[in-house]
Amino acid sequence: MTTIKEIAQESGYSSATVSRLLNNDPSLSITADTKNKILEIANKLGYWKDHQEKKIRPTIALLYRVNHQEQLQDEYFTSLKQALISTVEHDALKMKTFYDVEDLIQNASSFQGFIGVVAGPIKDYSLKKLHEVLPNGVFVDTNPAPELFDSIRPNLVLTVKNAIDLFIKNGYDRIGFIGGWGQKHNDIQEFDVRTTKFADYMKARGKSTEWMFADGPFGVDNGYRLGKEVLAKCKDKLPQAFLIASDTLAVGVLQAFNEEKVNVPNDTAILSINNSNVVKYVSPPLSSYNINQQEMIDMALDMLTNLIIKHDWAHMDVSMNTNLVIRKSFVPKAK
Structure with a gap:
């Protein structure tokens, strides 16, 4: 010993x-x-x-990068940041926030590890430099470098499958999807996993993918634009239900639908993802898949502690399931 x-x-x-x-x-x-x-x-x-029963209190950094282009979109990542700060304070940890990866690289020797809450792009070479000087890192919600750092993320693949299955179970045959771009990494615009999974699973269930609208940022304005595009293209053949990739997009879509007197959920039902605070106050209130941010933060800190104290700890990319919160935009039939 x-x-x-x-x-x-x-x-x-x-x-x-x-x-x-x-x-x-x-x-x-x-x-x-x-x-x-x-x-x-x-x-x-x-x-x-x-001494596996012991837990240390490491000095950690928070790498926090968002686009600051859309208030409601930023709200999700701001909420993640606040959950982390509150947990760190409760656990009597020391943490400093960095908004630029190069600043964190320059100050890496002051920390044992970092938590990343990142919505903005980071270049590969910066992530590799960060790994050289501070290899213990856990990203929350997204992971721009899964080959270098650990992560805890919502299981969006299972969420999309669950939504499609739920719509089909409730008798909906024409199912649409409204989404946005994936992350941009090293100037390559990637597809969002919600979009690709929707297309794949709809085909697996023998359903048409003709009502897919996935373009632009995850913001309210773009949701409004996509809502107008949906109405122009679908006209009298509106899908019976839509899965919308985020609450921010859904708010804009609802604005467009309400202007054209589309009744949700009678004309078309809506399921959204995130369960942000705003969804309770739109008309109608949105049924949305909840992402438990506090659980993700708690697990991220546990993962980071294990990385710090156990050099042979297995690296992980963990998916956390979501849960549907029912409101008025979609109410499943009683069993």
Whole structure:
């Protein structure tokens, strides 16, 4: 069994300092470099294998990047950020926020790991540089570099399948989809997983994919534009139901539908994704798949702690299931 004395001897610090760090003494004041060195030696000597009940309080960074183009879209990531800050404060952790990856790279030695909440693009070379200096990182909701960093994300693939199955079970045959672009990575515009899964699973269920509208950013204005496009193209053959890829798009679509006197859910039913605060107040209130942000944050911090204290910890890309919150835009038939 690895002892405090062995870690102290190899690290060059006193047994008292090592003990206070590994036992989370809140009054201990040491530099990040000192903390990193002691934890590195503890990892190398296998300390955590014999002390799995212990949890450390690492000094971490938050990499927070959003586009700041759409208030309601930003609300989702702002809420993630606030959930992380509240949890960090409750757990008496130390955290500093960075809005630029290059700044985090320059200050990497001050931290044992980072949490990433990212909606804006980051270049591959920056992510590789970040991994070289701060390899312990967990992204929440998205992961721009799954080959380098861990992540916890909502299971959007299962969400889309569930929505299609639910519509079919309720007798809907003409099912539409409204979505947006995927992430842009290294100047390559990727497809959004909700769009690709909708097309694949509709074909697997023997249903038509002709009512798919996926273009532009995940914002209210674009949802309004897509709603108008839907009405112009579908005319008197409006799909019986729509899955909309996000609440922000759904708010814009509802505006367009309401202007043209389309009655939701009588003329067409709507399911959305995110379950943000605004969906309770639109007309009609949206049935939406809830993404449990607090659970994602809690799991991200647990994953990050394990990465820090266990050098042989298996890397993970974890999917968390969503749950449907029923409101007036779609109410399933009683069983």
